[in-house]
Amino acid sequence: MTDGPAVAGGARRRGRPSRTDSVEGPGARERILTAARAEFAARGYEKASIRGIAKAADVDPALVHHYYGTKEQVFEAAVEMSFAPALNAPEAVLDGGLDGVGERMTRFVLGVWENPVTREPLLAIVRSALTNDVAAAVFRKLVVRQLLRRIAGELAVPDAELRAELAAAQLVGTALMRYVIKLEPLASADPERIIARVAPVVQQHLTGS
Amino acid sequence: MTDGPAVAGGARRRGRPSRTDSVEGPGARERILTAARAEFAARGYEKASIRGIAKAADVDPALVHHYYGTKEQVFEAAVEMSFAPALNAPEAVLDGGLDGVGERMTRFVLGVWENPVTREPLLAIVRSALTNDVAAAVFRKLVVRQLLRRIAGELAVPDAELRAELAAAQLVGTALMRYVIKLEPLASADPERIIARVAPVVQQHLTGS
Known part of the structure; x- marks a missing residue:
């Protein structure tokens, strides 16, 4: 599929859609997904x-319906788009084995939240999931199954999935308190100070006795 | 102040309020606060x-304005009402000293979330705080200062406030993942299994090296 920046600015006339991509302009599918994510x-x-x-x-x-289906399905596609960079996270986090996996996971999550470009879509997904059951189901399906299950699969411990979820709870809770609720001193603390305190806890969740 | 269940059912005529409590009926102030919490x-x-x-x-x-001021102030009063039972939490959690404080704090928080009667107003506050800056400021002011600062004040460690906030992040994150997002196996796990995994982490945050 080609992207169509030349027609993405809204210069085309509005009207009933034709059935062909060419009349909608190249990149209509991508424009819809980008617009969905923003909306x-x-x-x-x-x-x-x-x-x-x-x-x-x-x-x-x-x-929009033709390409993506129901509102829930459009949301799912938009969440998938937002999470595309994170879908390689399990490999990045697990590379190097279980030694230091807590620190790598903590650095990865804080890195995503520290950068406003990656934080905003993620925050939108988390907020939607916390206030709407349909969005929560999408969050469970994409984020949890794709990310946490793969990490849990590498842990040679009982309760691996519960452990991965409690580690995620620490990281999501920390992100919400720091970036959304803005508790002080947490909100202004240097990321390295937070990593120093949180990484051992995440490690304990994942591999501790 | 007396409560007025006899007039709380909406039997009075509506109209401009008089300046006196007696014309509004006894308990108007309490009725407003209860209605605010529900709304x-x-x-x-x-x-x-x-x-x-x-x-x-x-x-x-x-x-409503006469008694409680702006919408933000009405919200603050409603949050204070919801949190009244929790305002004794620091004493309950700290009673018995720092040994086992992680477990007592974890049990207290899970207990509040496990009971639907106390969970619903708390969840409403957390959701509002995560989606609105004014509500977040009220959450910071009441919940954090009144609860976390008092716990931090008992910790004879550097970074006491940051530690208390990271412990709270684990507990709030766990509650959101279990009761709102409903991650499995976390959502269906026996509370004692969760306490067994989370309490040592909360203890490590509060008193660990």
Whole structure:
């Protein structure tokens, strides 16, 4: 699929969609997904609408359904897009074995949250998941199964999945308290200070006795 | 102040509020606070309105402002009411000293979340705080300062406040993953199994080297 930056600025005329990609312009599919991600990030799952996504992508709402299905499926595709960089995380975190896996996992998660470009879509997903059951199901399916199960699979301990989830609870909780609730001194603390305190705890969850 | 269950059912005529409590009926102040808590719990901080609270309490919106001030101040009063049982938590958690403080804190927090009666208002507050900056500020002020600072004050360690916040991050993260996102196996795990894994981590945060 080619991207169509030349037509992505909304210069085309609006109207009923044709059935062919060529009339919608190249890249309509990608434009819809980008617009969906922005709409869900800005308004959350509940308030976001297919109509709003279609308008931002400069297509007819029917085309959004044609490519992606229901609102839930559009959300799932947008979450998958946001999480694409993180889907390699298990390999990055597990590379080097279980020694130091706690620190690598902590550094990876804090790195994603520390960067506003990767933080904003992630925050939108977490907020949607915490306030809407459909979004929570998507979060469980994509994030948890794809990330945590793969990490748990490498742990040669009983309760591996529960351990991975409790490690994730520490990391998600820390991110929410630091970047959203903005507790002090946590919100202003140097990331290395946080890693020094959190990494051993994550390691204990994953491999401790 | 007396409670007024006899007039709380909405039997009074609506109209402009008088300046006196007696015309509004006894317990108008309490009715407003109860209605505010229900409204914020059901709709979240952003969608909740003074008008909706007034309607549920069967008073004029002006009376809500008269007693509690701005929407933010009404929210603060409602959060304070929800947290009243938890405000004794630091004493309960710290009684018995620092040995076992991790387990007592973990049991206390899981106990509050395990009971639907105490979970629902707490969840409403956390959701509001995670999606609205004004609500986040109220959460910081009441919950964190009143609970975490008092626990931190008993810890004879450097970084006591950061430690208390990271312990809270583990507990809040665990509660959100278990009761809201409903990750499995965490969501269905016996509370004692969770306490066995989380309490040592909370203890390490609070008193570990």
